[in-house]
Amino acid sequence: xxxxxxxxxxxxxxxxxxxxxxxxxxxxxxxxQTALLExxxxxxxxxxxxxxxxxxxxxxxxxxxNVELRFLAPSTANSADEQAQxxxxxxxxxxxxxLLFPADRQALADAVGDAAAKAAVVxxxxxxxxxxxxxxxxxDNAALGKALARAAINGVSPGGTVLLLDSVPGNNGIRERxxxxxxxxxxxxxxxxxxxxxxxGDELAVxxxxxxxxxxxxxxxxxxxxxxxxxxxxxxxxxxxxxxxxAAIAAGVERGRITAIAAENAxxxxxxxxxxxxxxxxREPVSAMPALDFAIIRQENMYNADNQKLLFPVT
Numbered sequence: 001x002x003x004x005x006x007x008x009x010x011x012x013x014x015x016x017x018x019x020x021x022x023x024x025x026x027x028x029x030x031x032x033q034t035a036l037l038e039x040x041x042x043x044x045x046x047x048x049x050x051x052x053x054x055x056x057x058x059x060x061x062x063x064x065x066n067v068e069l070r071f072l073a074p075s076t077a078n079s080a081d082e083q084a085q086x087x088x089x090x091x092x093x094x095x096x097x098x099l100l101f102p103a104d105r106q107a108l109a110d111a112v113g114d115a116a117a118k119a120a121v122v123x124x125x126x127x128x129x130x131x132x133x134x135x136x137x138x139x140d141n142a143a144l145g146k147a148l149a150r151a152a153i154n155g156v157s158p159g160g161t162v163l164l165l166d167s168v169p170g171n172n173g174i175r176e177r178x179x180x181x182x183x184x185x186x187x188x189x190x191x192x193x194x195x196x197x198x199x200x201g202d203e204l205a206v207x208x209x210x211x212x213x214x215x216x217x218x219x220x221x222x223x224x225x226x227x228x229x230x231x232x233x234x235x236x237x238x239x240x241x242x243x244x245x246x247a248a249i250a251a252g253v254e255r256g257r258i259t260a261i262a263a264e265n266a267x268x269x270x271x272x273x274x275x276x277x278x279x280x281x282x283r284e285p286v287s288a289m290p291a292l293d294f295a296i297i298r299q300e301n302m303y304n305a306d307n308q309k310l311l312f313p314v315t
Contacts (some may be wrong), residue, residue, distance in 0.1 A: 039281070048221075049247065053313060057268065057269060057270025085107060094269045096119060096120065097122070120134050142180040145178060146181065147296055152217055162191070164181060192304065199222065215238050227242065228246075228258050245246050253299055262296055263311060274296075
């Protein structure tokens with residue numbers, strides 16, 4: 001009797017187990033991997049150490065989301081014309097998604113609109129959602145510019161001169177930072193001078209020889225790194241402020257060559273940009289992207305827990 005009862009109980013259980021095993025491992029019922037997505041990243045300039053953390057964030061998202069990244073840059077830094085050509089070429093090559101660091105919003109308006117009709121376009125630094133981009137990953141550029149201005153105001157007496165590095169000419173997010181800083185400095189009674197700057201030139205060194213400069217402000221990482229290197233060889237270099245976070249910039253803050261920086265989590269920015277573009281390309285919902293947080297970091301607070309996350313993001 002017990003044996004008969006056991007058979008009635010066990011055999012159905014074994015049958016159910018075998019059925020579920022077949023469902024789980026049958027070739028046609030296996031869980032399908034997300035299809036590989038090709039994504040192009042169009043930079044403003046050739047790759048540099050200043051963008052290394054941002055790139056790591058993009059690469060981590062690519063691994064997590066099964067995305068293949070292709071990094072491209074114009075032969076001339078900040079060339080909107082070349083960026084437009086790259087956009088058209090990548091769309092013709094059937095790229096499903098494109099990340100873009102726009103050099104000039106106005107000059108790229110048509111190219112972005114055309115590309116967005118065929119691929120998911122997400123911008124960084126400069127908002128081009130009105131021109132067709134699906135999303136933008138950026139800090140509040142005007143707020144960042146004002147924060148840097150307030151930092152410089154604390155270091156320069158009324159009537160003193162602040163030199164602003166114009167390293168990314170054109171209608172873009174970097175210019176929004178510069179314009180906001182300029183307006184805040186003038187309102188606070190500081191003199192403002194603009195200094196065009198290029199990676200290949202010595203414009204900053206020349207500008208420092210032509211007047212009493214109380215502070216220098218850079219609005220993106222490449223120019224800030226270059227100014228910090230010039231400060232290393234010039235003991236009379238003015239107070240230096242800027243935007244960006246990299247190993248070289250963190251070293252500049254630690255050694256006192258950079259007075260203060262506005263830093264964001266570049267790793268997170270890169271990750272979110274790939275995530276948003278991948279979602280749009282796969283016809284998934286794309287939420288509105290809030291402005292990224294940033295913090296003003298000085299030598300005395302750079303090793304606070306929150307600031308360490310911005311300067312030395314854990315990958």
